Amino acid sequence: MPRPRIFDEDRVLQDVMKAFWRKGYLATSAEDLVKASGLGRSSLYNTFSSKAALFERSLDCYLTCTRQVAKTLSDTEASPEAAIREVFISALEPEVPERLGCLVTNTAIELAGQNERIAKMLQRHFDLLRQAFTEAIKRGQRNGEFNAELDPTGSAELLLTLLQGIRVQSKSATDSLILERTIDQALRLLH
Amino acid sequence: MPRPRIFDEDRVLQDVMKAFWRKGYLATSAEDLVKASGLGRSSLYNTFSSKAALFERSLDCYLTCTRQVAKTLSDTEASPEAAIREVFISALEPEVPERLGCLVTNTAIELAGQNERIAKMLQRHFDLLRQAFTEAIKRGQRNGEFNAELDPTGSAELLLTLLQGIRVQSKSATDSLILERTIDQALRLLH
DNA sequence: CCTGTTTTGTAACGATCATTACATTAAGGA
């Protein structure tokens, strides 16, 4: 019998997530969130309690979304090398004019050091990504694309770390040429 | 004939830099800066104009300081491998309980995307670091420590990117075991 | 010992921060 909501919670989380993604947690004001979501202040606070809680749910949204993308690494159809390259190329985000980077990387730097809950979320995410890389590498070794001598887990961690490093450098890079060559180097490591 | 200052400008910059390092630019308030520097508000603003200008000078301070440390990479006395390992190990900062990370990495994520001046400063810094790595690798190749087949510049960029990635992950890492193994992997790449 | 100049301390500025109080609106169940 209550008055029904006129907005979709997931749609709001998506929009709010993009706002946090663009400017970071601190630099995004409640006013920004109101504008990004299209809701009134009351509705936002009624459904999400606080800016901090809203951010956590946005981050969670981003994490699951990113994991979906990382599923291509475990996809048994595609070539592991192509899948890995795809993940790295998307980090350069050549289509986006603003340098958004990655919400995971951004959050690790901005909040993980001081917020244990956030740190835990990110750590779990890194674990999952590392696992996905590991599987892709093992698959590549089985079908002969990659060097069978390599330690899959160690190489996966190397890729994961390189990915984060690319995310950092792409924030200040004017051209992505050097980073593209880094991706080539990283993939050559696996052969 | 004017009243002389009772503080040392460089000492203040060092203290202020640490404050920015610990909490980031936005999260550090003018009040924090006053407390960190020990000066009065007036003196701070009189000598450094604004929080933004103060940050730029602090960052500059950090950059030149870091470059001094990176000089070990060009040191012809020490072993290139040992020097490189030293740089990476220090990134894990096992002595510091709080996860400070690296002011360069933190700033790249927090500000470089929106502040072109800052982005330029960081880019120049990355260029210098890459150059230092390149020299160390070349030297290692000459004395037989490293694989002579490697492309020095590309490998240097790989190291630089890995370093940034380690800085990101160390923010959320509970133990540094995985990252230590990554360092081993990175150095094995050079052989 | 003045005088001039700059630093220093205090207090306040307007703006914006995240959050909330409250009245209004709207819809389902009776």
Next chain:
DNA sequence: TCCTTAATGTAATGATCGTTACAAAACAGG
């Protein structure tokens, strides 16, 4: 249609933001 209940819109909350105005203080040159 009326009543209940929750969503909504508006306005304001105290706190804190970065910055500044101003008077008092302190030193160097005369």
